[in-house]
Amino acid sequence: MQRRHFLKTASLGVAGAAAAPFVSTSQAHANETYNWDMVTSWPKNFPALGTGANDFARRVEQLSNGRMTITVHGAGELVPALEVFDAVAAGTAEMGHSASYYWRGKVAASQFFTAVPFGMTTTEMNAWLYHGDGQALWDEIYAQHNLKPFAVGNTGPQMAGWFKKEINSLDDMQGLKLRLPGLAGEAMNGIGVSTVNMPGSEIFTSLQTGVLDAADWVGPYNDLAFGLHQVADYYYTSVWNEPTAALEGTINLDAWNALPDDLKAVVTEAARASNLAMYSEFAFRNAQALEALVDEHDVQLRTFPEEVMAALYESSQKAIQRQVEDDEASRRVYESYSAFQKIVRPFSDVGEYAYLKSRDNVGS
């Protein structure tokens, strides 16, 4: 039924535009309603990620005064978690909510729109998307797959993950079976770890049964929700793999093009508002969960030894270089990404970083 709505809307959009070229699209469609489906990579109402998708849909409905509704579906309801990209490209649903690096096997450059090891922070990444070439490159690459992308939320910095044994040297990492996707996973492989990817919902059992020795998921809020502290004692807080992780909204390009201008503005600004809202929520919920993990569940917080961090840095630079050499789109995107990081980082260092050091040093 929802599928029918979309097709009808899309064709009306084209017909309306053709019949009345001098009437603004917004006026011509002032009384039309748009009822979209959104497929997601998260369990329905999953903390911050799933609820963040719901919040985006609520914003669109409120801002449009009910002219546009979005029905949010959990992973597996309409399509499986990792088929969101294909489903939205094909028009099975008008919109998806996921993370761009999940599509790395299909679109290598998508990696750079979520997270890069030792890459930009959340603030730097948003500056690249809104004031650098980030959004334009993302648009161009996704348009080839009939998609229009937006940043719709961010997890903020992610933890390095859960380990069953303490890591005191690079030797201790050898042969560990670790769940960690993407470029960071490749970097870990480069220092002797054996990484795999699997949906978040399988991590608990895999750690429990010994299929995994260690696993990265998101951060305290989501990790606590999956009970990972029950199956691993050491929580590594060294942030290197995902200094930020932008979540993506993908919109079928035909559905996007069929929207009148004011509803395009509604979607654009609801995405921007959701980007900040989800990041703010993670800052609060992660902090609450961290307190619970340490105070109630006796979780041991650890950081990797310096030699591990140095090896991970070298290895991640090599993994990025390999990808950039293999793929022209990746080369263009990473050139823009790394040039922008060079511009914005000095201000992060004398601004945010200088302050966090100040607050630390005065013993507050």
Add this chain to the structure above:
Amino acid sequence: MQRRHFLKTASLGVAGAAAAPFVSTSQAHANETYNWDMVTSWPKNFPALGTGANDFARRVEQLSNGRMTITVHGAGELVPALEVFDAVAAGTAEMGHSASYYWRGKVAASQFFTAVPFGMTTTEMNAWLYHGDGQALWDEIYAQHNLKPFAVGNTGPQMAGWFKKEINSLDDMQGLKLRLPGLAGEAMNGIGVSTVNMPGSEIFTSLQTGVLDAADWVGPYNDLAFGLHQVADYYYTSVWNEPTAALEGTINLDAWNALPDDLKAVVTEAARASNLAMYSEFAFRNAQALEALVDEHDVQLRTFPEEVMAALYESSQKAIQRQVEDDEASRRVYESYSAFQKIVRPFSDVGEYAYLKSRDNVGS
């Protein structure tokens, strides 16, 4: 003329609600237009602050499909820079854009909704506003002045300011004439500095003529725009005074109450989107300006010696305590603020701060 619009709209709003209690406000007002004026504390189109107010107005107009317009006025066009609060409270304009700590002489607790020395970062502050009691307390305190407040933008971390002479000890601070407002100014007074406040536009001449020895303004982007590097050689990047600075939108409460629900949502979400947009813009523009200051203008970056930072921390805690003892509203707000900072800071430390250290330590 704009004033007339506002009064007409406000009374129609009340009448409509009374006459048709079972018709949603939004439906009853679907064809009404709302034309507001916004007075600001910034020169018209001033980098990021003035243009950020313009961007907010543009968002409201686009999201409402033209049903609501906001005409933005620079400081001095309708009312002087520091009369925004009173003008909006009185209904001279429906809305203002400014910084809440400017009203500290009138509403002491307003300080805490902009910046607190050694207080929360931008991310922590937004979490307090959106997920803690921050917004509710701000609403309550401003409602007593016939105002509804929103965070509409953020400068991010601000620099410690421009000094004509290098600071190598606490002794070097004695008797310096420094432009620095608010609690941070009081903290400086407590360590032997003599602070004053003055509008940003007067800083350049005051430094040039020797009325000032030093001055804080905002950060590289706005400081470069005022040419402060031409009248002081040392730029202190130690962030302690304003780890974040939220900008405020204030709305006359009668004008706010007269809006239908969908336009209330438009204003709320345009404010949230603008909050992120301005912060992202500052991250980029400050970085560009910092590069220009150092590479083209040979500005010397410095940080305060440890003994100065330690003294500023002690002194700022005393200044906060004095205010909290003197004013019941300040006590309530600061209790919420500091409790929230205690909750969120540990995650900032293992997240953002841990990452910035990692990126630094690997020598990237």
